[in-house]
Amino acid sequence: MTSLGIADAEQLAVSWQLALRAERKSVQTQKNYGDGLRFYLAWCEETGAEPLVRSSLNGWTAHLLDAGAAAATARARQLAVRRFSAWLAEEGEIPADPFLGVKSPKLDERVIEPLTDDQLRALIKSCAVPKGAEPKIAMRHRRDEAIIRFMLETGTRAGEVVALEVADVDLANGQAIVRRGKGGKGRVVPFGPDATLALDRYLRLRRVHRLAESPALWLGDRGKRFSYDALHKSLEQRALAAGVEGFHPHRLRHTAAHRWLAAGGSESGLMAVAGWTRPDMLMRYTKAQASARAAEEARKLNLGDL
Structure with missing residues (x-):
């Protein structure tokens, strides 16, 4: 159990963004991570799911795929949440990373044709x-x-x-x-x-x-x-x-x-x-x-x- 509610997570997300900037992550990476976490927390609030537990992360990922999201998109958004939870554990905000060892969605082997x-x-x-x-x-x-x-x-x-x-x-x-x-x-x-x-x-x-x-x-x-x-x-x-x-x-x-x-x-x-x-x-x-x-x-x- 993380004991962090949605409001707590949203507040800590601001500090996480500062940490990403300090790590010199690209502007687009910061945006992608921020968007992924925000979408996850919004889904938790809408469905009443507890944030930062495996059941909610798996449920949200399945929701993304069922809604038609590409595997790469679901993978990227899930990764954002996992990066956040890892940061929380490193900062001592939670006792341990609840998503350690969670598997990402398998990517499809897409073949992209070049333009003629x-x-x-x-x-x-x-x-x-x-x-x-x-x-x-x-x-x-x-x-x-x-x-x-x-x-x-x-x-x-x-x-x-x-x-x-x-x-x-x-x-x-x-x-x-x-x-x-x-x-x-x-x-x-x-x-x-x-x-x-x-x-x-x-x-x-x-x-x-x-x-x-x-x-x-x-x-x-x-x-x-x-x-x-x-x-x-x-x-x-x-x-x-x-x-x-x-x-x-x-x-x-x-x-x-x-x-x-x-x-x-x-x-x-x-x-x-x-x-x-x-x-x-x-x-x-x-x-x-x-x-x-x-x-x-x-x-x-x-x-x-x-």
Whole structure:
């Protein structure tokens, strides 16, 4: 028994968020953890379940899955609650972690197909600036094209893209610095002439934005900083206009990985650019078209030529 009620847990959640900030967790990780815990406590209050006991955590996880949540979503939200309970135990707020040893939902082996060349061209075409568009509208189109091209060429995660600052981008040398990738690791990512041109066009229009002096690279067209949610919404609107079904910004990362290998790039190079430290992550992102790449490689090798 934890002896903590919902009100106690909500109050301690504020301190937990401060601890996450002190650990230099990314803004998105803080948000994801906070959301997961909040949803769990809300469910406990609604159903009358006791918080921070295994029965309620298992019941809530089952509820998420029964309601149609993907296994990955249920896993992430359950993890947030488990991280909170572990912190409570470490801080002496509860005698022991009640969720120690709790198993996460098994993840489905999803195969995510990369975007085709036609789909990519349609996405980019959807960002064309309308003739006579005012600077604010033109900047929005240039921004979205620059983001799409940058993500396509670098395979950078959406959260990493949003966190970029103007000073992180070196157009002359065609590279950008991702200062805090997943796990707090930084890296340099290269990009080519097309992304460079798109970024330059965006930056020229950015100069007249009222927040032009902000260090943030991406700016909203309504006088606001460009957020993680705004990136998802903007790109999903572009996909809708382009007729690309089943789009999610993360598909650009899968697409970048596939195109890298299909063009003859090395696996070690891809891992360095994408920020992966384990080969299994590379396989997870590139397995959808592995057979097609192997067939193309076989044709080039022409092993039957005696």
